Structure formats: structure tokens, C-alpha cells
Amino acid sequence: MSPEIIQAIVLTTATAATPLLIAALGELVVERSGVLNLGVEGMMIIGAVTGFGAAQLFGSPWMGVFAAIVCGALFSLLFAFLTLSLATNQVATGLSLTLLGLGVAGMAGEQFVGLPGIKLQPIAVPGLSELPVIGPLLFAQDPIFYMSILLAIGVWWFIFRTRAGLTLRAVGDNHGSAHALGINVLRMRYLAVMFGGACAGLAGAHLSLVYTPQWVENMTAGRGWIALALVVFASWLPWRVVVGAYLFGAVTIAQFHAQAQGVAIPSQFLSALPYLATIVVLVLISSNRRMTMRNTPASLGKPFVPER
Amino acid sequence: MKHIAKLTLAAFGALAATGAAQAADAKACWIYVGPIGDYGWSYQHHQGLLAVEEAYGDRVETAYLESVSEGADAERAIERFARSGCDIVFTTSFGFMDATNKIAARFPDVKFEHATGYKRETPNVATFNSKFYQGRYILGQIAASVSEEGVAGYIGSFPIPEVVRGINSFMLGAQSVDPDFEVKIVWVNTWFDPGRESDAAKALVDQGVDILVQHTDSTAPMQVGEERGIMAFGQASDMFAFGPNTQLTSIVDDWASYYIERVGAVLDGTWEQVDVWGGLADGHVVMAPYWNMPYEVAAMANETEKRIMVGDFEPFTGPINRQDGTEWLAEGETATEGELLGMNFYIEGIDDQLPE
Numbered sequence: 001m002s003p004e005i006i007q008a009i010v011l012t013t014a015t016a017a018t019p020l021l022i023a024a025l026g027e028l029v030v031e032r033s034g035v036l037n038l039g040v041e042g043m044m045i046i047g048a049v050t051g052f053g054a055a056q057l058f059g060s061p062w063m064g065v066f067a068a069i070v071c072g073a074l075f076s077l078l079f080a081f082l083t084l085s086l087a088t089n090q091v092a093t094g095l096s097l098t099l100l101g102l103g104v105a106g107m108a109g110e111q112f113v114g115l116p117g118i119k120l121q122p123i124a125v126p127g128l129s130e131l132p133v134i135g136p137l138l139f140a141q142d143p144i145f146y147m148s149i150l151l152a153i154g155v156w157w158f159i160f161r162t163r164a165g166l167t168l169r170a171v172g173d174n175h176g177s178a179h180a181l182g183i184n185v186l187r188m189r190y191l192a193v194m195f196g197g198a199c200a201g202l203a204g205a206h207l208s209l210v211y212t213p214q215w216v217e218n219m220t221a222g223r224g225w226i227a228l229a230l231v232v233f234a235s236w237l238p239w240r241v242v243v244g245a246y247l248f249g250a251v252t253i254a255q256f257h258a259q260a261q262g263v264a265i266p267s268q269f270l271s272a273l274p275y276l277a278t279i280v281v282l283v284l285i286s287s288n289r290r291m292t293m294r295n296t297p298a299s300l301g302k303p304f305v306p307e308r
Numbered sequence: 309m310k311h312i313a314k315l316t317l318a319a320f321g322a323l324a325a326t327g328a329a330q331a332a333d334a335k336a337c338w339i340y341v342g343p344i345g346d347y348g349w350s351y352q353h354h355q356g357l358l359a360v361e362e363a364y365g366d367r368v369e370t371a372y373l374e375s376v377s378e379g380a381d382a383e384r385a386i387e388r389f390a391r392s393g394c395d396i397v398f399t400t401s402f403g404f405m406d407a408t409n410k411i412a413a414r415f416p417d418v419k420f421e422h423a424t425g426y427k428r429e430t431p432n433v434a435t436f437n438s439k440f441y442q443g444r445y446i447l448g449q450i451a452a453s454v455s456e457e458g459v460a461g462y463i464g465s466f467p468i469p470e471v472v473r474g475i476n477s478f479m480l481g482a483q484s485v486d487p488d489f490e491v492k493i494v495w496v497n498t499w500f501d502p503g504r505e506s507d508a509a510k511a512l513v514d515q516g517v518d519i520l521v522q523h524t525d526s527t528a529p530m531q532v533g534e535e536r537g538i539m540a541f542g543q544a545s546d547m548f549a550f551g552p553n554t555q556l557t558s559i560v561d562d563w564a565s566y567y568i569e570r571v572g573a574v575l576d577g578t579w580e581q582v583d584v585w586g587g588l589a590d591g592h593v594v595m596a597p598y599w600n601m602p603y604e605v606a607a608m609a610n611e612t613e614k615r616i617m618v619g620d621f622e623p624f625t626g627p628i629n630r631q632d633g634t635e636w637l638a639e640g641e642t643a644t645e646g647e648l649l650g651m652n653f654y655i656e657g658i659d660d661q662l663p664e
Contacts, residue, residue: 008514016507106345113345116531116550212502212528214550217343218375219526221501252504256511259494260461267467267495267663 009253010137015211017249018148019044019203023227024234024241025148025155026199031231032159033192034172034299038094039079041224042101043197047072047204049105052112052215061120061209065144065202072201073194075101080193084186087303098224106217117213120144144206151199156238168192172297175304185304200224226278233281236295244281248274332369336360336571337394339385340374341401342500348525348544349499349561350374353400353423356563363568367575378403383411390415396574398567399423402468409433419579421570424470426649431581436566439587440470441477441648442616443559443595444521445623446609447541448481450556450598451519452489453605454539459490460519461512463529465499467663469651471523476655477623478521481612483657492517493660502528513538530554539600546596557609558596565591585645589617624648629656 023040030037047068055064079097082088123146125139159165170178171188179185207223208215226248234240255270338357342350357370371394376385382404389397390411396419399408405425412420412433420433428435451460460482464471475493482489492515494508505524509532512520520540522529530551533540540551542558566586573579586592595613598606615621624647626637631654637643654662 005514008510012507012510012514016503106343110345113351114347114545114549119535207503212506212526212531214502214527214531215345216347216500216502216526217345218500219502221498221503223503253507253511256494256496256508257515260492260512260515260517262492262660264661268497271495271497 005257007133007137009250009257013246013249013253014137014141014145015249016252017245018142018145019206019211019223020227020230020248021148021242021245022144022151022206023200023203023224024230024245025151025238026196026203027227027231028234028236028238028241029155029159029168029199030192030196031300032172032236032297033168033189034175034297034302034304035083035189035193036090036094036301037076037079037083037097037193037196038091038228039076039097039101039224040196040200040227041220041222042098043072043075043200044101044204044207044224044227045105045218045220046075046101047201048208048219049109049112049204049215050201051205052117052208053108055118055209056112056115059118061118064118064209065120065205068201068205069198070201072204073198076193076197076200077190079197080190083303084189084193087305090301090303102218109215109217112215113217115215117208117215119213120209142206142210144202144210147202152238152242159238169297172299175299175302179304179306185306189304200227203227229278229282233278233285235285236297244278247277251277333367334395334571334574335369335371335393336567336574337370337389337392337397338372339376339382339389339397339399339401339404340372341376341378341403342525343375344372346500346525347527347547350400350525352544352561353398353563356567359564360567360571364571364575368571376404383407386411386420387414390418394418396421396571396579402470419574426583428581428583434570434580434582434584436570436582436584436586438561438592439585440559440561440593441473442587442623443593444474444477445481445616446595446612447521447557447559448478448483448489449485449612450481450601450605450609451478451521451539451541452482452485453608454556454601455489455519457516457518458486458488459492459517460521461509461515461517462491462493463505463508463512463520463522463524464493464495465524466497467495469649472654472662473648473651474523475658476651479655479658480623480628487657489657491658491660493658495663496524498524500525502526505529506532509533510536527551542596548596548599553600555596556600557598560594560596562591562594587616588613589619630654631656631658 050071051064051068054067055061082093083090122142128139129135171185175185230244233244251274340350344350344354373385398421400423402424405427408420408422409427409429412430422435424437425435496504496508505526506528509529513536520529520533522543527547527550530540530547533554534551539556540554542555544561546558548555598609622642624643626641627639628637630636
């Protein structure tokens, strides 16, 4: 393969990986607080439709980004209220959040079908974007790409380098003890869930404003589920989420190039490759039990009902 | 609280009553594989439903289920319709074939119409399809005329006869203009995933193609074409709005006339089992306006379209060789419908391996 092709692959990989990365980082924070929100797909599609709608309404893609973040967070609030305040089953509530999101988005988006979207244009950093090879890759991307990188660094810093992050981990590992120490478990979890919702909303906005600037029903096409898998794949470590998202994106893009070059591998196998890679890595990681357990939030998925 | 419950019950009762009062002469029901908001395959079928409503008004009651997956779900959905008083059920995806026939055998009084399939096991099952491949021949002619690189990128959904036939027809059209025209084929193994379709389109453009052809349902490849300054053809609906500088034309599915005719037959009591394979001549396939191309090319496309319409020309007319160079159709020979429906090989000039 020529250097141009390789650069093209890397460039398109970043676009494919960004929504997965953002949604997975959000979910990572949620799960670190001990809450399992399976509604990522639903929150993502809400972000996609509100992002597209607000961009159309105000004529500015930035309004779309803003609306998607806010609506994603508001939508996740529903999940937070049910699972945290009413202590409903997190798995069932998360699944219904996905179904509800897909339905609501389809209904709200009916009027947007067939309208060309407004694309959030890439921003080239003056000077730096002219660097060979890494210039176009790192410094001439769309704004949400920059946000995803900052978000990855920010989430890592927050979880491992701040007192609030330590509290978050404490809540996720043992909510009983955290409560006994006087930490407001439910408030922490409310905030974490809303952060996850905001991230999923932003990821959705990337789909409808950058990746494919349009609105069509079901346009997330399962990316919320992949984001969920990435969190486990990364064993709840932010830097591994980055690796996982880019690996997944790269395999997806590379297999299309392989097909276009006429590589004689069955296309069904190539299409399944990103998923197979995920399974292989999951098996490898989980075979080392100590490694997995060390980072798994011990209270994950367990409801917390404070005694009065 | 009790009051609210009573009120709700009363409201439901009223709703049921009005439903009964407006009893129509017939109930027509549709099952879609995708969302009606896909702006592609299912969207076009739904336009057909709307046309039926428009044509018959209160005489026909309609219902539809969208995003029904091909498999056990389909069987349940079809059965639900059959039980709920539908007089005719249209199942609009290839994968609904077995489910449709199975349920049809148990409900002999309900008419079933299955799109793109070939099984009619009981007299109450009809099949219908469109000769999209006729349009694809025209796309090939246009592609070979306007391409500078002489290479088209083709985004395929699944390697089934329907899609393979389209690729072959496209290449026959292209070869009629430029015998050395090449095609790069990428399978995305989905009918509808804007992200994947967009990724595939970008990969093809990065590989040096300057025309994009899609046999998937979203408008994403058209947008990639517009963004990268590459020409492209739409699919299922007119995608001009997504590629005003890019769309050359689009193969538009138009099911309205067929649906109106068949629902009309149910109303008159004249419905009979049929196997309809309509094309340009029947108005089931319509070409979007020829755009973004020189006048001579548009004129040629128009000419071919007219010839196919009046039955003067058929894309699969020999001499045509198979990919390995052996003869498939001799000079002047045309392919039978059976051969077309089961097509599982490439014609000569396609440098790619068909996935098994």
C-alpha cells in the first residue's frame, strides 16, 4: 500500500472512531460510579436527532452540538431518576431507555427525513496543519475530534488525579462504605449518569453533523452497543478506550480498502473482523482475572437504597 | 386516581367505537424491513401506502409495521396482521419469503404479496418485483461516458442475485461505451447503515475511483461524493438534495401504481395470484432527471431508457461471456427470467471475486 492510501486510512479511521470514543468515555465514567446504563444507543440517537434539528432550526451546527449535549444529559436524567431515586433494575431500565430513545427520535425526526444536513466544518490549526503526515491527521480535523481527545485526557485526569474522581471510584467500588463516610452516593451517581448522557449526545451529534450530515431513523446502527463493549474491552481504563475505539475504527476502514484492492478474503469475514477482534481481546483480557477485577467497579449494577 | 382510570377507559372505548363505525371495505397492511424514515427502500414502499390511502380514501383502511427484522419477528408480525383483519398483506423484503408463505398457508382467506421473492406455495400468495437492473444499464453508460479515470466504485449490500445482476447490468452498459471500463466493488453487508456506507464510499474514493454507485439504501455515499467532488448515482429515491453537484441520476422505486392496482383488485373481488416483474415500461422503475452531465450523455441515456421502455432493447442480450471468458449468451440470445433471478456469477470484465 502506498503512503497516500495509508494516510487516507488513518484519516477516515479518526472519523469512524470519534463517536465510539466519546460515547464510551461517557459510559466509563457512569460505570466507574457503579451504574450500568445500557441506554447508550438511545441517548446517542436522541443526540443525533436533536443535534440535526437544532442545526437546521438555528442554521448553525454549533447550536446542534450544544442541543445534543443538553438533550442527551436530560434524557439520561430519566434513567437516573428511575434507577437511582426509585431503585429500579438498571439493566431493564437501560434497555427500555434505548428502545424509548429510538422511538422518540424516529418520531421527532420525521420532518427531517430527506433534508441535507449542515456539516460541522473541520478546523485547521494554522501552521501545524501543514506538517507532513501528522499535520492533516491531528490538526485539520473536525471540532468534535479535538473534543474527543481533550475528553479522553480530561476523563483520565479526573478519575485518577482529582479528589472528586477518587470519590467517584469509591462510590462505584463500595457504595455502602462511601455512604458511611458521608459521601452523597446518589448525587455523585446522578452527575455521572448525566455526564454519560451528555457524552452520548455529543457522539450522536458527530453522526448527524460530521460523519454523515443527515437525519435518518436508526442512524446510530448499533454504535451505542459497540461503545458499551469498548468499556469492558478497556477494563474501565480511559487510555484503553482510546486504543479500542481506534482499533475498531481502523479494522472497519482497512477492510473496505482491502476489498477495493481486490484482496481475495470473503467480505463477510472482513465485515465481521472488527467484532471478532473485540471478542478476541475480551477473551484475552478476561483470561487474566486479577487484571480485570482490579479495575472493575465492585458495585456495578447494584442499586443503592440509603437507610433512613 | 379512580376517575382518571375511568376516563382513560372511556376514551379507549370511544376510540374503539369510532374505529368500528368507520369500517372500511378492505384493510391493506404493509410490513417494512427498515424504518419509513430511511429515505430509501422502506420510505418508497410507504409512499405507495400513502398513494393507496389517497386513491381510495375511506374505502380502505391501512396499517403498517416498520423495522421488522427478517426472521422469527417477521413471522409474528405477519401473523398478527393476518389475525387482525387485514385482507391483503404486503411483505416488502426478500427475507420475509418463507415467513410469508408459512403464514399464508394458515390463512387462506387473506391475500399475501411478497416483494422480490419467488416462492408462491399457496394460491393466496403473489410476488412482485422491479427490474432495477434496467436502470443500472443506463447508469453504466453514463458512468463510462463521464468518468475520467475509467474506474467506478460500487457499494454492494449483500452478494445476492438481485445485487449481482445490478453489477453485471451496470458493467454491460459501461462496456457498451468503454470496453476497458473497470469497477471496484466493496460489500458492506448491510442494507442500511449510513456510517458504514459512508466509510466504504470514502475508501473507494481514496482508492482512486471517480464515480460512486450504490446498492444500499442511505444517502451517505451521495454526501461523500458531494464532499469529495466525485460523481454519484442515487438509489431507491431521488437523492438530488444530498448531492446537487454530484447526482447524475437515481433509480427511483415507484410502487404506487402497483399497490393501487392490487388493493383495487381486492376491493373488486378480482384478486388473483400473480408474479409481476415490472420495469421501466410499467413505471415501477423511474429514472430521476439526468443532471450534472454533458448534453450528449443525457441524450444517450434518454435514448436507452426509451428503447428499454418500448421493449426494443434488453440489457442482458448476447454476446455476453462469463467472468472466466466462457460463453453465457450467444449473439442475439436474451437471458431467461429464471437465469436473471438466480444470477450468481460475474460477467467478463469484472476484476473481482464474487463472495460465496
